[in-house]
Amino acid sequence: MPSCCGENIKVSIFGQSHSEAIGVVVDGLPAGKRIDLDELAAFLGRRAPGKNEYSTARKEADMPEILSGLIDGHTCGAPLAAIIRNTNQRSGDYDKLKNTPRPGHADFTAQVKYHGAQDARGGGHFSGRLTAPLCIAGGICIQLLAGAGIEVGAHIASIANVPDEPFDPVKVDKALMDKVKSAAFPTVSETAGAAMREAIAAARAEGDSVGGVIECAVVGLPVGVGDAMFGGLEGRMAQILFGVPAVKGLEFGAGFAAANMRGSENNDPFVYENGEIRTAGNNHGGILGGISSGMPVIFRAAIKPTPSIGREQDSVDINTGTAVKLDIGGRHDPCIVPRAVPCIEAAAAIAVYDAYIDYIKEN
Secondary structure, three states: OOOOEEOOOEEEEEEEOOOEEEEEEEOOOOOEEEHHHHHHHHHHHHOOOOOOOOOOOOOOOOOEEEEOOEEEEEEEEOOOEEEOOOOOOHHHHHHHHOOOOOOOOOOOHHHHOOOOOOOOHHHHHHOHHHHHHHHHHHHHHHHHHHHHEEEEEEOOOOOOOOOOOOOOOOOOOOOHHHHHHHHHOOOOOHHHHHHHHHHHHHHHHOOOOOEEEEHHHHHHEOOOOOOHHOOOHHHHHHHHOOOOEEEEEEEEEEEEHHHHHHHHHHHHOOOOOEEEEEEEOOOOOOEEOOOEEEOOOOEEEEOOOOOOOOOOOEEEEEOOEEEEEEEOOOOOOOOHHHHHHOOOOOOOHHHHHHHHHHHHHOO
């Protein structure tokens, strides 16, 4: 299973949803950088389950144990290794699912590819649980980027077709980003957030789930990060963002809406502002030709509805090939979008910091 990403910063994630622990190894971090472990714990806390009515009842502290790579709170040049112990598994919930693939999950494809050798409990290595170690690596990269004046922040753009106020694509407000990060429900508009929570509650009451869209901004990135073709910043970010299991779509700037524009509408005019070349708009999402333009990098990730739902679903018995009715049971989020917000920030930060190191080398 390929579980590594990055070129300068190599991130390797290990473990399964119900294994003794999950973890990450981050190789290539520069030595001498201070890592605030309290800040990292707070970041992981935003992703942790069991905190409210719209997340799974599975409770995990998600406190990382740093095994190597830090001395007195500073990176020492050695690979940083960290684990999170799994303490609240209920593997018995999955006994009846070994031979009956859950719709919307990787059960069937994993069974065929790995011939039954995969860990099927809780989705094993395919589980969203593996976004916790991703957030360890991403949380560290967020701190390192912040030290260079680069900020990463996201909010829920929509849930169940209920929209939030979008970020200003030209001048994203850092104070607003910080406010959203500290909010219990990460939306710009509290009114929109309340309506989203009502939509989640309605789906949960019907034994169903809902998905949504997360909008993320990277602010302060200088001109020149990234490269052409396959070294493009969008591609480097997309590879890691699609490693978040629930992500099913990605767009930068105007994204798919640009397909319905004329060039005169989509093009962002260049202007001088405070002695710097900028653009009047940001339909390009802060990236031109795979290279950062100095404008905020803006993208949106589509998050699918939680596939584990309380309704009876149709499946098959893999051994006999007969049709069966499947009642999943267990503890599941009626909407994973709120907990996915820091995961999107983490994935973006890993990719951006990895590309930023190239920029530092070149300049």
